[in-house]
Amino acid sequence: MEELEQRLAITEEKKQELFRNNLGLVLDRDFFHVAFNTDAYLHDFYTQLEEPAMRMVHTYMPTIVAKLPKGGRMCDFGAGPTIHLGVCFRHSVDEIFFADYLPQNRNELVRWINKESNFDWSTVLRTIACHEGAMNSWLTMEEETRSKVRGVLHCDCLKDSSIEYPTDVAEGFDVRFILNTSKS
Numbered sequence: 001m002e003e004l005e006q007r008l009a010i011t012e013e014k015k016q017e018l019f020r021n022n023l024g025l026v027l028d029r030d031f032f033h034v035a036f037n038t039d040a041y042l043h044d045f046y047t048q049l050e051e052p053a054m055r056m057v058h059t060y061m062p063t064i065v066a067k068l069p070k071g072g073r074m075c076d077f078g079a080g081p082t083i084h085l086g087v088c089f090r091h092s093v094d095e096i097f098f099a100d101y102l103p104q105n106r107n108e109l110v111r112w113i114n115k116e117s118n119f120d121w122s123t124v125l126r127t128i129a130c131h132e133g134a135m136n137s138w139l140t141m142e143e144e145t146r147s148k149v150r151g152v153l154h155c156d157c158l159k160d161s162s163i164e165y166p167t168d169v170a171e172g173f174d175v176r177f178i179l180n181t182s183k184s
């Protein structure tokens with residue numbers, strides 16, 4: 001595969017376009033890691049919030065989180081490049097971890113932590129703020145969430161030990177959340 005890519009001198013962008021549009025390949029385990037376009041995913045699902053499932057998440061999640069016990073460590077397992085669950089838990093847990101299978105998604109999360117991401121989360125944040133009952137709170141949500149984030153971890157639900165913990169991170173979570181994640 002890599003040799004073929006080199007011989008064709010194909011760019012990452014072109015490769016993803018071919019995978020998705022031209023070849024009609026199923027995004028199985030062999031292709032998923034190169035064909036998943038992080039920017040396109042964020043744009044398609046988190047700029048307009050037209051997807052009913054996403055709208056439902058942002059409508060009900062603040063209420064669900066408010067009913068859970070406070071404190072402890074939370075992990076968004078299969079977070080993709082998204083911060084929205086972390087944001088919902090920012091006041092209710094002590095530590096937040098994001099875990100995802102794909103390096104391009106983990107990189108986007110690290111960029112967000114370092115304030116280097118170009119993605120505008122304001123539509124999502126305003127929606128969460130509306131359902132938390134504090135319209136202006138969206139302005140401080142990202143900073144409040146960043147202050148609780150302790151790491152971005154690799155995960156693979158097909159492995160026995162599904163999360164790779166760095167040596168400085170104690171194992172185990174009090175809250176493990178999985179949203180829209182299917183194995184690849």
Ligand SMILES: C[S@@+](CC[C@H](N)C(=O)[O-])C[C@H]1O[C@@H](n2cnc3c(N)ncnc32)[C@H](O)[C@@H]1O
Nearest residue numbers: 078079080101102155156157179180181183184
């Ligand atoms: C549709 S995205 C969901 C992202 C995010 N949870 C959200 O709500 O938008 C599915 C995620 O599952 C992750 N994934 C795929 N295979 C996985 C595996 N074997 N173990 C853990 N996560 C996996 C992908 O990297 C991707 O980020």
